[in-house]
Amino acid sequence: MPQKIILDVDTGIDDSLALLYLLASPEAEIIGIAATAGNVPTAQVAINTAALLELTGAGGIEVAAGADEPLAVPLRTTEDTHGPQGLGYAELPVPTHPLSDRSAASMWVELARAQPGEVIGLCTGPLTNLALALRIEPELPRLLRRLVIMGGAFNHPGNTTPTNEWNIHVDPEAAKEVFDAFSAAPPDRRPLVCALDITETIEMRPEHLIALAEAAHSLPIERVDAGDQPEWRSAASNPVIRYLTDAVRFYFDFHHLYDLGYLAHMHDPFAAAVALDPALATTRPATVDVELAGTITRATTVADWAGMWGREPNADIVIGTDPAVFFERLVTRVGALARRLYPEPPS
Incomplete structure (x- = not known):
């Protein structure tokens, strides 16, 4: 049986690839x-997400808008990383x-209540919506089958401040509420946390875009590089590959x-x-x-690996993976999706 997923995103270039991977x-x-x-x-997140769903023929999936601001601090956005509209x-x-008539927090609660023990929550953005949902329904840690979080940095430098990962930085109060609440989750339902320690080993390169185009039977096969001008745009015959090339190239430029x-x-x-296959x-x-409360932190x-606080674990932190296996799955799956959706080059 398919695994039921609630996806919480701030789309975002890499959020969009997460969505494509799930689809x-x-x-x-x-x-x-x-x-x-x-x-x-x-x-803008809602627009980006709905537009991607329509690109992939999945426009019927519910998209619910969340809060406009973090719980306690002004919103900080990062168009320099993801482009003026978020899609490079x-x-x-x-x-x-x-969009949905219900709020994102209400959607979380109502979907989890309707299907207790069956739903995986996947958060790839700040945790504001989930924190608000927990205020409505404190039983979410027991209602969800599992929670997967992309966020945090433990034995690794931050990507926003020397110690901060972006998603946690945007709304740290929400992140604390979520981790505190999920201390009540059974051991087999502890959140899986994909922090920078591991996600910064997942390095996409131009060769992966070429492999995606080949898997989709998209033409021409384009190789992007650091010398491409900002105004260059993909001419790929497959709209999904064209989107990916233009979005990811901005992300390459940012990292470069x-x-x-x-x-x-x-x-x-x-x-x-990882949400689909924790193995x-x-x-x-x-x-x-x-x-x-820290002035610079x-x-x-912070992860207590040794139990010094005397509190039970409330998370399973990802500490290892094989990036090649992940990219083989990404290329195979998303390439096949693109080919299935757009089997012939447009005339």
Whole structure:
């Protein structure tokens, strides 16, 4: 049976690949998508998400808008990382399907209550919506089958401050509420946390875009590189490959600008893959908390690996994986989805 997924996103280039990965996976059934303010504001996240769903013929999936601001601090967005609209250089038609009538927090609660023990929550953005949902329904840690979070940095530098990962940085109060609440989850339902320690080993390169185009039977096969001008756009015959090329190329450019190489860290699609198959990851239990008061360490995720706090573990942190296996799945699945959706080049 397909695994029922609530996806909570701040779409976002790598969020969009997570969405494509789930849509391309026969074992996944997305039952609702929550739009979270983060990479771009909530309204733009909802537009981006709905547009991608329509590109892939999945426009009937519910998209619910969440809060416009974090719980306690002003919203910070990151268009420099993801582009002015959040999708890099890519542009998609304005979606025609209406958004849900219910809020993202209400959607979380109502879907989990209706299918107790069956739903996997996957959060690839700030945790604002889930924190608000927990305020409505504190039993969510026991109602969900599992929660998977892309967020945090433990034995690894941050990507926003020296110690902060972006998703936690945007709304640290929400992250703390979530980790505190999930201390009540049974051991087999502890959140799986994909932090920078592992997601920054998931390095997408131009060769992966070539492999996706080949898998989709898209022409021409285009190789992007650091010398491409910002105004260059893909001429790929397959609209999904054209979208991916234009979106991911912006992400490559961003990483290259900061001397990380001409590559892109695929944080969110890796979390999606782990949500569907936890065997992709090696994990270690820990008690996770979020620093809120530190002058220079606010929003840092802290893991008590040794039980020094005397509190039971509330998370299983991913500490190992094989990136090659992940990318083989990404290319195979998303390439096949693109080929199935658009089997012939447009005339």
